[in-house]
Amino acid sequence: MQDIILLNELRKVQDKEGYVSEKSARKINKKTGIPLSRIYAAATFYAKIHTEPQGKYVIEVCNSPSCYLNGSLNLIKYLVRKLKIKSGQTTKDKKFSLHISSCIGCCDEAPAMLLNDKPYTKLTKEKIDEILKKCK
Amino acid sequence: MTKVKVDNKEFEFDPNKNLLINLKENGFNIPHLCYQEGLHPEARCRLCVVEIDKKLITSCSHYPKEGMEIKTKTKKVKRARKVNAELLMPEHMDKCFRENKHHDLCNIISDLGLKKVRFNPKKKYKVDLGAAVIRDDNLCINCGRCVQVCSDIQATYAIDFAGRAHHEHVTPYYEKDLPEMYCTKCGQCIAACPVGAISEREHLKEVLKVLKDKNKHVIVQTAPSIRASLGEEFGMPPGTLVTGKMVAALRKCGFDKVFDTNLGADMTIMEEASEFLERAKKGGPFPMITTCCPAWIKFMEHFHHELIKGKNMSSCKSPHEMLGNLIKNYYAPNNKIKKKDIIVVSIMPCTAKKFESTRPELASDVNYVLTNREAALLIKHFNIDFVNLPDENFDPALGISTGAGAVFGATGGVMEAALRTAYELGTGKQLTKIEFDQIRGMESIKEGSMIVNGIEIKFAVANGLSNAEKLLKIKDRYHFIEIMACPGGCINGGGQPLPYSKNKVQARMNAIYEEDARLPLRKSHENPVVQKIYKDCLGKPLSKKAHKCLHTHYYKRKL
Ligand code: SF4
Ligand code: SF4
Ligand code: FES
Ligand code: FES
Numbered sequence: 001m002q003d004i005i006l007l008n009e010l011r012k013v014q015d016k017e018g019y020v021s022e023k024s025a026r027k028i029n030k031k032t033g034i035p036l037s038r039i040y041a042a043a044t045f046y047a048k049i050h051t052e053p054q055g056k057y058v059i060e061v062c063n064s065p066s067c068y069l070n071g072s073l074n075l076i077k078y079l080v081r082k083l084k085i086k087s088g089q090t091t092k093d094k095k096f097s098l099h100i101s102s103c104i105g106c107c108d109e110a111p112a113m114l115l116n117d118k119p120y121t122k123l124t125k126e127k128i129d130e131i132l133k134k135c136k
Numbered sequence: 137m138t139k140v141k142v143d144n145k146e147f148e149f150d151p152n153k154n155l156l157i158n159l160k161e162n163g164f165n166i167p168h169l170c171y172q173e174g175l176h177p178e179a180r181c182r183l184c185v186v187e188i189d190k191k192l193i194t195s196c197s198h199y200p201k202e203g204m205e206i207k208t209k210t211k212k213v214k215r216a217r218k219v220n221a222e223l224l225m226p227e228h229m230d231k232c233f234r235e236n237k238h239h240d241l242c243n244i245i246s247d248l249g250l251k252k253v254r255f256n257p258k259k260k261y262k263v264d265l266g267a268a269v270i271r272d273d274n275l276c277i278n279c280g281r282c283v284q285v286c287s288d289i290q291a292t293y294a295i296d297f298a299g300r301a302h303h304e305h306v307t308p309y310y311e312k313d314l315p316e317m318y319c320t321k322c323g324q325c326i327a328a329c330p331v332g333a334i335s336e337r338e339h340l341k342e343v344l345k346v347l348k349d350k351n352k353h354v355i356v357q358t359a360p361s362i363r364a365s366l367g368e369e370f371g372m373p374p375g376t377l378v379t380g381k382m383v384a385a386l387r388k389c390g391f392d393k394v395f396d397t398n399l400g401a402d403m404t405i406m407e408e409a410s411e412f413l414e415r416a417k418k419g420g421p422f423p424m425i426t427t428c429c430p431a432w433i434k435f436m437e438h439f440h441h442e443l444i445k446g447k448n449m450s451s452c453k454s455p456h457e458m459l460g461n462l463i464k465n466y467y468a469p470n471n472k473i474k475k476k477d478i479i480v481v482s483i484m485p486c487t488a489k490k491f492e493s494t495r496p497e498l499a500s501d502v503n504y505v506l507t508n509r510e511a512a513l514l515i516k517h518f519n520i521d522f523v524n525l526p527d528e529n530f531d532p533a534l535g536i537s538t539g540a541g542a543v544f545g546a547t548g549g550v551m552e553a554a555l556r557t558a559y560e561l562g563t564g565k566q567l568t569k570i571e572f573d574q575i576r577g578m579e580s581i582k583e584g585s586m587i588v589n590g591i592e593i594k595f596a597v598a599n600g601l602s603n604a605e606k607l608l609k610i611k612d613r614y615h616f617i618e619i620m621a622c623p624g625g626c627i628n629g630g631g632q633p634l635p636y637s638k639n640k641v642q643a644r645m646n647a648i649y650e651e652d653a654r655l656p657l658r659k660s661h662e663n664p665v666v667q668k669i670y671k672d673c674l675g676k677p678l679s680k681k682a683h684k685c686l687h688t689h690y691y692k693r694k695l
Contacts, residue, residue, distance in 0.1 A: 022309070025310070029695070035287070037293045037307075038293060038296055039309065040307075040310055044303075051310065
């Protein structure tokens with residue numbers, strides 16, 4: 001029961017603020033009595049919940065089997081070079097955050113990624129260039 | 137009982153215990169790391185595998201079933217154990233170059249005949265340095281024992297696993313360091329860790345330096361429980377009382393005086409029992425709660441500061457802080473030594489005492505705290521043949537103590553000592569039986585009652601902070617409460633010899649009560665040195681001067 005309450009709280013904060021700050025974690029602790037270390041543990045366990053402020057555009061590249069077999073690793077390497085950040089990091093100008101994710105349900109059109117939760121599929125390097133260009 | 141076959145031989149297993157315990161009790165040597173008796177199995181390390189029906193299962197998380205056929209020595213089992221150990225090795229062996237006999241993992245690795253590290257360690261973490269407890273995540277193998285101890289046994293939840301899969305690591309919330317957060321410094325995680333990834337902040341170097349300094353008068357004091365466990369570090373059986381050898385060895389290390397914290401404990405009792413009688417006269421506030429345990433104090437300051445406002449906490453300092461103060465403000469002037477030239481070193485079963493000694497309001501009355509383990513290292517450093525030392529006595533100036541001081545080392549001891557004195561001071565009559573059996577032993581919460589001047593006094597004792605939480609929920613039923621953070625009391629403190637075992641703690645407890653029984657004086661108020669200190673210096677218990685020297689105050693601390 002405590003777990004469900006905690007997940008709900010974490011999702012609420014994540015949706016509203018884009019990440020779960022220490023301050024928000026303290027609020028959850030006050031409200032529910034769940035220990036701070038447990039809140040942090042749960043927040044860091046789930047890929048969709050962040051504990052650091054995120055960029056304006058959050059990119060999540062799928063690296064599960066279907067996408068992997070279709071070259072997702074090359075795309076990730078390409079993005080790492082292009083944005084000059086590692087997976088899990090945010091660019092200095094706070095524009096992009098990059099994450100590697102598990103399957104996002106677009107296996108039939110692999111490789112795929114989410115950009116602010118919107119799916120983009122059948123990706124190539126060129127297609128990624130185009131998508132990122134549109135991000136202002 | 138359940139009939140099973142192990143390696144084709146028949147055995148009767150206890151169905152209420154997991155396979156691992158059953159196998160161990162029947163003489164099988166099964167390597168295991170993440171499971172510890174008293175904790176629930178998380179089956180993380182995968183070392184305890186056995187084969188059943190051609191399948192590998194972890195014996196710590198399965199229970200015996202009628203007719204089970206267990207195999208412990210097949211090729212498959214041996215191979216799995218080796219590979220699983222190898223997967224744990226890189227994390228640890230990268231940093232632990234010595235084969236440390238205190239590290240369960242090192243022992244298992246050598247039992248399995250593994251030498252080379254085949255895989256690369258993947259993580260590099262900063263080392264979390266604190267005044268009391270240090271965590272070096274680079275040695276950690278993610279077994280989870282510390283996390284369970286800190287949450288289930290200590291109800292503190294200072295650390296937990298963060299991240300997932302190969303990012304998983306143990307950490308306080310938001311990657312904080314232990315010193316900046318609500319860790320109580322109890323050190324129970326140190327005792328739980330099978331690889332030495334958590335340890336005390338050592339103060340050996342500092343102590344060796346002052347021992348060399350000719351201008352310093354270096355005084356050592358030893359806690360009640362040290363004499364019941366120090367021998368273990370020198371290969372003596374658990375529960376051997378080594379009071380005389382301990383004193384002799386410390387003198388050989390070069391300490392100018394060897395004093396006894398048990399005397400500080402007697403002083404604590406004089407003040408605490410008087411404080412209790414005063415409250416009894418005034419009708420409260422009740423319950424009064426003991427303050428000898430610094431981990432409990434820090435826990436209270438974070439999570440239960442309502443007890444400060446409610447004046448439930450006794451204001452007495454802990455015994456070694458009382459003695460430290462007396463050394464600097466009574467012993468020093470009496471012996472014409474400048475206060476600044478005196479260094480007080482306390483040998484304690486405890487890591488929280490290291491933190492306590494840095495509290496500003498205690499004004500460095502105690503300069504350094506060494507754990508029992510560090511004391512053993514110190515004695516080994518001077519190549520002293522501990523086991524064959526002839527017994528010596530404490531320096532009498534502050535070295536005479538009673539059985540009441542001795543029992544401080546075990547859960548229930550402070551209460552028992554306080555009751556002995558409170559009764560006799562309160563009624564002017566002698567107790568017919570001075571042993572309070574209701575509050576002896578390892579149970580988590582114990583209670584009892586006693587009639588003083590026609591009034592029934594109800595008292596209770598909790599050990600382990602999760603049990604303290606339970607007791608605090610019903611605290612209003614009692615007049616007097618003792619809380620010790622470590623399960624079993626100081627005899628199982630975070631600074632005691634490793635590795636932990638329940639039997640060892642029980643043996644130490646027996647030794648403590650044996651010490652009490654053999655002493656000629658067993659009540660604090662009968663201690664001639666205590667009487668002299670009050671006569672020469674403090675006046676009477678709770679006097680203004682006594683308050684200045686022996687009492688303290690607490691803060692509300694943030695989470
Ligand atoms: S010292 Fe005690 S409170 Fe601190 S992390 Fe270890 S078990 Fe938890
Ligand atoms: S610090 Fe020690 S007890 Fe805690 S998870 Fe790591 S290896 Fe296990
Ligand atoms: S594997 Fe990439 S979307 Fe399913
Ligand atoms: S002891 Fe059973 S898996 Fe670790």
